[in-house]
Amino acid sequence: MVTPNLASRFKTFGQYECHSSSNLYEFLSYKIAEDEELLVLASEARDGQPVPNLFLGAIHYLLLKGKEHELKEFYPSLVENPRNPQKSFHSFRDFCRLNSQEIEEIVKAKIVQTNEVRRCAYLYPVFAWIFQQTEKPLALIEIGTSAGLQLLWDKYSYSYGTGKTFGNPSANVHLTSEIKGGHVPILPAELPPVASRTGVDLHINDLNNGEDFLWLKSLIWPEHQERRTLFEKAAQCVKANPISLIEGDGVELLPSLIEGIPEEHSICVFHTHVGNQMPAEVKENLLAKIKASGQSQDIFHLYNNIQDRNLHLDYYLDSREYKNLVGQTEGHGKWFTWELN
Missing domain, CATH: 3.40.50 (Rossmann fold)
Structure with a gap:
């Protein structure tokens, strides 16, 4: 179930945490906030988790693990010359639809434990x-x-x-x-x-x-x-x-x-x-x-x-x-x- 403030959490994440730090995550966060299907998928996270970090981390995890999809072309962690982040959402949404079951399992099971x-x-x-x-x-x-x-x-x-x-x-x-x-x-x-x-x-x-x-x-x-x-x-x-x-x-x-x-x-x-x-x-x-x-x-x-x-x-x-x-x-x-x- 999507909580009423989940969309605003993604917007806040994009505006205050990603701005000037991750162009890709900033853009995607705003787009996810407007997409009911993706919000439903992200809402599978357990209580207390920073959902935007967890959800985006789950997609990154699958890409780093070797999932083949054009989405990886937008990730500087995966390619030397990434494509324009502003054009990434169509690929991102498609990747999430194709891999929704695995993403749901990761979001339910994993927790954000950034060791900075x-x-x-x-x-x-x-x-x-x-x-x-x-x-x-x-x-x-x-x-x-x-x-x-x-x-x-x-x-x-x-x-x-x-x-x-x-x-x-x-x-x-x-x-x-x-x-x-x-x-x-x-x-x-x-x-x-x-x-x-x-x-x-x-x-x-x-x-x-x-x-x-x-x-x-x-x-x-x-x-x-x-x-x-x-x-x-x-x-x-x-x-x-x-x-x-x-x-x-x-x-x-x-x-x-x-x-x-x-x-x-x-x-x-x-x-x-x-x-x-x-x-x-x-x-x-x-x-x-x-x-x-x-x-x-x-x-x-x-x-x-x-x-x-x-x-x-x-x-x-x-x-x-x-x-x-x-x-x-x-x-x-x-x-x-x-x-x-």
């Missing part, structure tokens, strides 16, 4: 800031970890437009970002030590599994070749650095994950662009669990998309609560602002 490794460019300064406050090795717990790429932020190197390189000097993954505004973080010469890394997700993506790898790749927009390259390099890093990934409800499992972490470690719970998929009661439950844990032990919570799209750092030290705005961030980590003192 460039977001580590703003995570790294925050983790460095936390270590500066506590001088304790970090115990990382990521909710909505997908394949765990962000748990390895200390294995990457970084630059912020100043000519200097920070992070891991021997990294194969190099992330660039821009710090906007007048404030900049203090980036130490040495990386903060990481004591443990645990990721939780309703569905863990195993990068050694070809289907999981392809699905994550299909969620990267067709024009974003640099993102695809970074994803592939970061995937190799995950394979070389095994991490603890647990399939389950991260909010419900959080107390048991925190339990047993020694006092000499700083507990860091974090998640990026996951809160928007949580119902209101789940968000409240998560914040309540963090607060309850903070009454008996120090804990840091780094997140966005709960109250708003900004990046926040709430934490408890000696049972005292602190709430801080880290700054604004571009969705894929291309830039951020810094407000932490």
Whole structure:
């Protein structure tokens, strides 16, 4: 069943998320919003999912998997000289009609788990800031970890437009970002030590599994070749650095994950662009669990998309609560602002 606001969700996606980032998805989003048959197909997504990302990802997935159709001629991820996006809709609609059953199965079964490794460019300064406050090795717990790429932020190197390189000097993954505004973080010469890394997700993506790898790749927009390259390099890093990934409800499992972490470690719970998929009661439950844990032990919570799209750092030290705005961030980590003192 098509919900009344599904068409507007596609229009909003095209206008605010795709504009100046994906000409193909911007154009298709507006056209899908006007097509009842395609909206019915897209509406098979489970509750809480960002439907435009999921639906367009499903088509991209089938094309990357090798489905032969003229639609692929419009995808920069599939051909060197793609055709004009403004002429893509007839082919797109035809592809969806021919493959409607497979698309429906994907939309019903899959969830959006974009592992945007460039977001580590703003995570790294925050983790460095936390270590500066506590001088304790970090115990990382990521909710909505997908394949765990962000748990390895200390294995990457970084630059912020100043000519200097920070992070891991021997990294194969190099992330660039821009710090906007007048404030900049203090980036130490040495990386903060990481004591443990645990990721939780309703569905863990195993990068050694070809289907999981392809699905994550299909969620990267067709024009974003640099993102695809970074994803592939970061995937190799995950394979070389095994991490603890647990399939389950991260909010419900959080107390048991925190339990047993020694006092000499700083507990860091974090998640990026996951809160928007949580119902209101789940968000409240998560914040309540963090607060309850903070009454008996120090804990840091780094997140966005709960109250708003900004990046926040709430934490408890000696049972005292602190709430801080880290700054604004571009969705894929291309830039951020810094407000932490």
